[in-house]
Amino acid sequence: MSTQGSSEKKPPNHAGQPRQSSLAGLREVAVAAHVSTATVSRAINTPHLVSPKLRERIHQAIDQLGWVPDGTARALATKRSYTIGAVFPTLTHGDFARATTAIQQELQARGYTLLLACSDYDLEQEFQQIKKFIERGVDGLILVGENHHPDLDKLLARRSVPIINTFVYSPQTHGTCIGPDNRKLFFDMTRYLIEMGHVVFAIVAQSVQNNDRAEARLQGIQDALAEEGIAVRPQHFAIGQWSISEGRHLFRQVMATQPRPTAVICGNPYLAVGAYLESISMGLEVPQDVSIVGYDDIEVMNHLPVSLTTVRVQSEQVGRNAARYLMARLEDEAIDIPFQCDTEIVIRASSGPPSRKNNPASLSL
Amino acid sequence: MSTQGSSEKKPPNHAGQPRQSSLAGLREVAVAAHVSTATVSRAINTPHLVSPKLRERIHQAIDQLGWVPDGTARALATKRSYTIGAVFPTLTHGDFARATTAIQQELQARGYTLLLACSDYDLEQEFQQIKKFIERGVDGLILVGENHHPDLDKLLARRSVPIINTFVYSPQTHGTCIGPDNRKLFFDMTRYLIEMGHVVFAIVAQSVQNNDRAEARLQGIQDALAEEGIAVRPQHFAIGQWSISEGRHLFRQVMATQPRPTAVICGNPYLAVGAYLESISMGLEVPQDVSIVGYDDIEVMNHLPVSLTTVRVQSEQVGRNAARYLMARLEDEAIDIPFQCDTEIVIRASSGPPSRKNNPASLSL
DNA sequence: TTGTAGGCGTTATCAG
């Protein structure tokens, strides 16, 4: 019956040419190579189970017909799509762009493909995108942060799709996430500034809305300060967008308050660059008048007239390891990757001890 | 990992509930709603063909079972994956990142998903990635540039996958590409500098290896200069990487030559920023001593002590329109989008007329 | 408006 069906389905070759009429399939290859479809399938997937002779013949037929296997059919039959979905908050921030590139490279090296979506820091949207990915049959999922839609677990449970949270790490959730310890990272940075003698700190940062990473970093600052009995005054707390112009604006704002901060910690590299550029406009000397530090290292920070102190996160490493971890789980391989990724405080010219005249510490203490 | 894996893999059914045993399918939903599978299928894909009563019952069954349709099966049956593949040279350049974001947004709005790969400016790799995408069953393809692997046409022919080349436009290939007219764009920029009185031009640009866009832009410069009988001297031609530090290096290099250029055209924003920052180190005044202009607008250019003249390309527009064009073709809709995208020369502080003393024109002419 | 019955292109389970 199958023969009947196929003979009726195919539009007749008017031309009489034995060329491919519309789309060559596994079946056509099998016919051309005088073997069964099963053998063709094996020749591609498990070549060692096919005699060299047939293998040769089959491959000849394949690239003679220009056959390209149908991944959707294969996925249906194997329940594996060799596809990984990644949902990032945005792509226009350097760290995520770098991570994405690394993920894609890593996946490609092992025959996987990347599905990508941007949630724009919206949990609901992230959830919908994940759902879409599940529908598309992704084998694994790469997300950012640990804070997701409440229904996510339920959705993932029945499909048992492995998942990894990136750009976060905490000992409590070891094994489910890959990234820097955001809290510790700014804790250390703050300690560095404290040890340098700073007492009045300002924070210029992006919104922590649906951003547990930024939130953790803020917490790190506050924890470090609290140990010294210091708190950030409300007027030294500037939260806004993620841009250079915002950095300028917020910097000017906090520098106009009393007491004037001697150290400004910026939540991302653009804010830091903006803060520094505004300091020039304001005629301030960095770091004599004020120290400026940032988060994440973008190239321009190291090339400005006063290079900017910051903390470098190995975003590529995060992406690469996330991809590797997922693939290892999927292939049931053992893998030993560091879940906590490297970070490094890069001390440059924009940070130094507060000058005596600007530091009201001696007065207020 | 085995302990983790096994414990997560099999969530035992503690409760004796007849809940979903492993994976609910269309069939299960049909049973639960007391209808046929066909009706369920219609209820999701063509709701207007199903009576409200049944529709209601079916949807109830669906989210009671938490059913998520299997996209791979659907794709196999319909020959449509609602998936678009994009291959970019890189993601770490602002323009491509912005375009990618726009593409993803646009696709998502209409239920499509984005497959992404980076070719790293390698034609062979691009070809392999495209092939992979075809295997995965993409409905359409977004590429960059017009220069692709020679076998690409052959590959696409049999599958008839619509394709759109982005970040390029020329009247000759109208309808197959969306982007700026790269040649014209730097032609105009060069004219602007010529009219300002510049005669000695230097070029600081990235490699044109597999980059027809950059090549066209270079051509634009040369064409404009040729009209005035001017050519770029070999010693004023600096080609290198794509980075700020490279920009510094190449700028210093060309400025050390004789005759000293009064205008330096940079092939991308990072080179321009680098060139400007190096000019500071060299103690040069911009634009009195030398004019610096770039390509593409990144935020920092507008915030440096001397803001940088550049040409702005609407990368989001490119991405958005590419996505729309593809979807329109796939849905057999008419669509009227501009294939040539907006560009704008943004004149800022870094460009101006050459000062008399630096301009050897009066001598050489 | 709803149900029935292949079929989409591969893989996988069996025998030979």
Next chain:
DNA sequence: CTGATAACGCCTACAA
């Protein structure tokens, strides 16, 4: 090692 043949989960003529 190779060849039939039944899935895989959904869609869609065709019938009712």
